[in-house]
Amino acid sequence: MNRRNFFKKGSLVALGTTLLHPFSSLASEVGYDMTDYNKKAKNIIVIVSDGMSIGTLNMADLYLSRKTGTGSNWLDLYKKNKVSRALMDMASASSIVTDSAAASSSWGGGVRIKNGGLNVGESGEVYLPIWQKFKMSGKKAGCVTSVPITHATPAGFCVNSKSRNAQEEIAEKYLELKFDVMMGGGDDYFSSDKRKDKKDMYQEFTSKGYQVVHTRHDMMSSETDKPILGVFDDGGLPYALDRQNSKELVQNIPTLAEMTQKAIDVMKDHSKGFVLQVEAGKVDWAAHGNDIAGLIHDQIDHDEAIQVAMDFAEQDGETLVIITTDHGNANPGVIYGSDANDNFDSIQNYKHTNEWILNGIGKETSISQIKERINYANNIALTNEECQQLLDYYKDIPTAKGLYNPRHLPFNLLAQMQKPHNSVGWISMQHSADYVELAMYGPGSHLLKPFIKNTDLHYLMLEAAEIQNTF
Numbered sequence: 001m002n003r004r005n006f007f008k009k010g011s012l013v014a015l016g017t018t019l020l021h022p023f024s025s026l027a028s029e030v031g032y033d034m035t036d037y038n039k040k041a042k043n044i045i046v047i048v049s050d051g052m053s054i055g056t057l058n059m060a061d062l063y064l065s066r067k068t069g070t071g072s073n074w075l076d077l078y079k080k081n082k083v084s085r086a087l088m089d090m091a092s093a094s095s096i097v098t099d100s101a102a103a104s105s106s107w108g109g110g111v112r113i114k115n116g117g118l119n120v121g122e123s124g125e126v127y128l129p130i131w132q133k134f135k136m137s138g139k140k141a142g143c144v145t146s147v148p149i150t151h152a153t154p155a156g157f158c159v160n161s162k163s164r165n166a167q168e169e170i171a172e173k174y175l176e177l178k179f180d181v182m183m184g185g186g187d188d189y190f191s192s193d194k195r196k197d198k199k200d201m202y203q204e205f206t207s208k209g210y211q212v213v214h215t216r217h218d219m220m221s222s223e224t225d226k227p228i229l230g231v232f233d234d235g236g237l238p239y240a241l242d243r244q245n246s247k248e249l250v251q252n253i254p255t256l257a258e259m260t261q262k263a264i265d266v267m268k269d270h271s272k273g274f275v276l277q278v279e280a281g282k283v284d285w286a287a288h289g290n291d292i293a294g295l296i297h298d299q300i301d302h303d304e305a306i307q308v309a310m311d312f313a314e315q316d317g318e319t320l321v322i323i324t325t326d327h328g329n330a331n332p333g334v335i336y337g338s339d340a341n342d343n344f345d346s347i348q349n350y351k352h353t354n355e356w357i358l359n360g361i362g363k364e365t366s367i368s369q370i371k372e373r374i375n376y377a378n379n380i381a382l383t384n385e386e387c388q389q390l391l392d393y394y395k396d397i398p399t400a401k402g403l404y405n406p407r408h409l410p411f412n413l414l415a416q417m418q419k420p421h422n423s424v425g426w427i428s429m430q431h432s433a434d435y436v437e438l439a440m441y442g443p444g445s446h447l448l449k450p451f452i453k454n455t456d457l458h459y460l461m462l463e464a465a466e467i468q469n470t471f
């Protein structure tokens with residue numbers, strides 16, 4: 001045990017109540033929860049909104065405040081003084097602008113690596129990922145996400161891989177390492193029809209004792225005493241707003257909050273505790289697409305998962321909750337103007353994301369059909385010229401597959417056309433180097449300093465759980 005832990009467990013407790021009392025009563029007035037400070041974290045829940053610029057956090061809170069009178073759960077933790085808070089420098093070994101793989105590896109392996117890899121250094125050195133460290137110390141470990149479960153952010157806590165793109169291999173590594181709950185999208189990397197080696201990964205998971213589920217209903221009714229693999233879509237899950245406006249999707253696809261609740265239920269009774277990563281991965285995808293409705297509603301989806309984690313942690317008293325993002329993306333914000341309030345509030349009437357709008361257009365679509373589609377989705381009337389400009393992009397649209405916008409749909413152009421109507425601007429369609437927001441609740445949260453490096457978080461988690469780093 002290191003000196004700090006000795007102090008924490010020994011002398012501070014030994015000081016007794018006399019000395020601590022003045023602090024405790026003062027603390028309770030301002031809302032600090034002093035009682036958790038001397039405990040070790042039995043469980044850790046890390047909730048990541050992927051690619052969340054500070055403007056995204058702001059807009060989700062503003063949106064909710066103006067629509068419902070109540071802001072976001074994340075900001076409520078600040079308003080009620082319930083969390084420790086810091087800024088975190090997310091630079092990778094190759095750039096001040098990180099990608100999700102290097103970002104997750106900095107937390108996962110405790111070392112900065114180059115963009116694109118997962119816990120593998122320049123000369124092939126491997127850094128043991130933190131969920132493996134916790135597994136070795138007897139805890140259960142899992143991840144849930146709104147993008148493929150084999151994607152960079154969950155993978156960075158779980159495996160070593162030279163490339164984040166090796167998602168078929170990553171699926172196999174999850175099985176070898178026997179993580180307890182893995183849920184999200186990613187059928188493309190598990191299904192025998194789609195994998196290059198034709199291996200049926202579902203069969204392999206089943207034969208190792210996993211419950212394999214593909215629908216919300218099956219997830220909800222699955223047992224809590226067996227490990228679970230949930231894969232609910234080909235790639236990423238649908239955007240929260242598109243799901244809300246489709247009966248079929250509501251029935252079949254769980255929300256991030258529902259997956260989080262299930263993961264907690266499966267792991268919470270384990271005597272040695274559990275660690276869980278929750279990722280709102282499509283916040284990042286929406287930012288890449290300058291897709292305001294996708295962005296705000298998936299950030300709200302993330303926010304509802306925060307509430308699930310907090311409800312559990314507040315009752316449990318032994319759970320450290322870490323809420324953060326891995327980098328900024330596109331840095332959106334509401335822009336000054338006489339109609340800014342009304343324009344921003346008009347987003348409350350959006351029925352679908354820009355992804356839904358643009359994927360429903362083809363080269364055969366007419367100008368009036370485009371007009372109608374956008375009017376239906378956003379309640380705005382574009383001009384014929386604007387609709388023609390959009391249509392021009394579809395003349396020779398590629399069918400290629402790829403990570404972000406493989407079909408080269410006119411996301412940027414549509415966002416520019418929406419801007420006079422919703423007052424939202426974006427600086428780019430890419431990640432940014434901004435220091436990111438980081439909040440912590442529960443035992444171990446007092447270890448957080450106001451400004452940290454991404455790699456510090458790795459060691460903070462181990463220290464909070466009193467796990468010796470002797471791996």
Ligand SMILES: [Zn+2]
Nearest residue numbers: 050051100326
């Ligand atoms: Zn990311």
